[in-house]
Amino acid sequence: MSGLTVLASAVTKGSGISKKTGTPKPYSFAQVHYLVPAKSFVNDDNNIQKLGMEEKTISMKDDGALFAQFSDIQFPCNLKLILDADPENPSRNIVVDFQA
Numbered sequence: 001m002s003g004l005t006v007l008a009s010a011v012t013k014g015s016g017i018s019k020k021t022g023t024p025k026p027y028s029f030a031q032v033h034y035l036v037p038a039k040s041f042v043n044d045d046n047n048i049q050k051l052g053m054e055e056k057t058i059s060m061k062d063d064g065a066l067f068a069q070f071s072d073i074q075f076p077c078n079l080k081l082i083l084d085a086d087p088e089n090p091s092r093n094i095v096v097d098f099q100a
Helices: 064-072
Strands: 002-018 025-037 055-059 077-085 087-100
Touching: 002 055, 002 087, 025 087, 055 077, 055 087, 064 087
Parallel strands: none
Antiparallel strands: 002 025, 002 077, 025 055, 077 087
16 A cells, blocks of 8 residues: 545545446446646647646545545645555556545
């Protein structure tokens, strides 16, 4: 397990039934949203200047108890996210816990 300190802005947990492909398919997800300094993008064809912050997301263990632990947090706030390998994709990390 490893840790990542971020300026957390929100947490989302959702579930439902997707009908995009015509065949109903259940889905469920959980994410932590965090803010990072906005980065400009410049190359030969583009010049996009940014100031301020932009939001990023990282997947979180889809667990109601973990989601409920975030209810005591006043957002935005600095959090240390505890990361571990995603059981569905071990090359990717997900949030499994946090420290305020």
